[in-house]
Amino acid sequence: MELTQETKDRALTVLKDKGLTILPDNKQWELRFEIKSATSDSLYTVARHKTNHNWGCSCFGWIRYRKCKHLDAVSDLLESVDIVIKKSLGQS
Numbered sequence: 001m002e003l004t005q006e007t008k009d010r011a012l013t014v015l016k017d018k019g020l021t022i023l024p025d026n027k028q029w030e031l032r033f034e035i036k037s038a039t040s041d042s043l044y045t046v047a048r049h050k051t052n053h054n055w056g057c058s059c060f061g062w063i064r065y066r067k068c069k070h071l072d073a074v075s076d077l078l079e080s081v082d083i084v085i086k087k088s089l090g091q092s
């Protein structure tokens with residue numbers, strides 16, 4: 001189930017408050033935002049999967065192992081976003 005626009009807007013506010021660059025949804029992913037590599041100029045995209053609701057990253061490590069340091073680095077933020085989504089769904 002995809003998020004309603006209202007829920008999505010609330011979630012995006014959390015990300016925007018952190019000064020993150022938000023990217024448009026694509027077919028499979030929503031709440032997409034850019035994070036910068038700690039060790040290079042590379043940019044990675046973190047996003048929430050529309051159907052399984054897991055967070056993913058565009059880096060090689062995540063694609064291969066479904067785990068990466070980028071997601072670890074923003075785990076608190078992702079948790080905050082998940083809480084906002086849960087609350088918003090509970091209110092509707």
Ligand SMILES: [Zn+2]
Pocket residue numbers: 044057058059060061062068069070071
């Ligand atoms: Zn990553």
